[in-house]
Amino acid sequence: MGPETSDDAGVYRISPTCALVETADIITPLVDDPFTFGRIAAANAVSDVYAMGGRPVSAMNLVFFPACSLPAEILREILAGGQSVLQEAGVCLVGGHTVEDDELKYGLSVTGLIAPDEIIRNSTARPGNLLILTKPLGTGIISTAIKGEMATEESSQAAIRWMTTLNREAAGLMRLCNACAATDVTGFGLIGHAAEMANGAGVTIQLNLSSIPLMPGISELVADGMVPAGCYRNRDHYLPLLAPIVNSDAIALLPLFDPQTSGGLLIALEPDDARRFMVEADRAGIFARRIGEVLTRQSHAIELI
């Protein structure tokens, strides 16, 4: 599986029972603390392997660092943060590369393993499936507010906690519950990734606006203009894929386009499996919300109700 399906990672079969899941993700700092930034970058990079249903096993650091303007201690902290999340994920750091650059960036390439018949694609949702989201939305909006020193402690802490939370347990549960399709919600926002899922399968995804979970303080921050440029770009790009909405408040829709870093999994399951997922998630303390369902193809890729 290559880039042609716009899936979360590439997959390369090495034997009839084993395939490599390969991905890389690099981000610029969202928070001041270098250790926390490292943790976020690592959780974000590993996520694509989980989104495919794979088990991440090894990783390489990819560092772009302004050695002239930042002390080496900062870099050590970032890498220590990354390492701490890799350890939690059971991923072995096997190397890396550093490039001198004006702007600090950090990420990782991550390799996972998967049985070829257990790959969970983003393009295989079926009409009748229910959709589950495993993290609330808002990391782009809160990161923008953190930079503008407008974020409350509650919002900042929530965003940091979610961004450093691995999708591992949610991914384990989706495998257990025979998910039909999955992706992780990242740069294109919920609507963008849902639209990819809908178009990939030739279906329409109907989202229930009132059940989409948001991080604390999101409505206030949006009202204060704490909206990243990427959110407006996503809206302009994906709005045509959205069926016209009656009584829609344009501001209320913005979080649905918010680019997420280390966002949750968007999972399509048969109704019985979705119910089982919700019960098991509740039991295991894994965040999960039913946010919509998959319909046969209508006039638009996405419908909001």
Ligand code: CO
């Ligand atoms: Co992804």
Ligand code: CO
């Ligand atoms: Co990615």
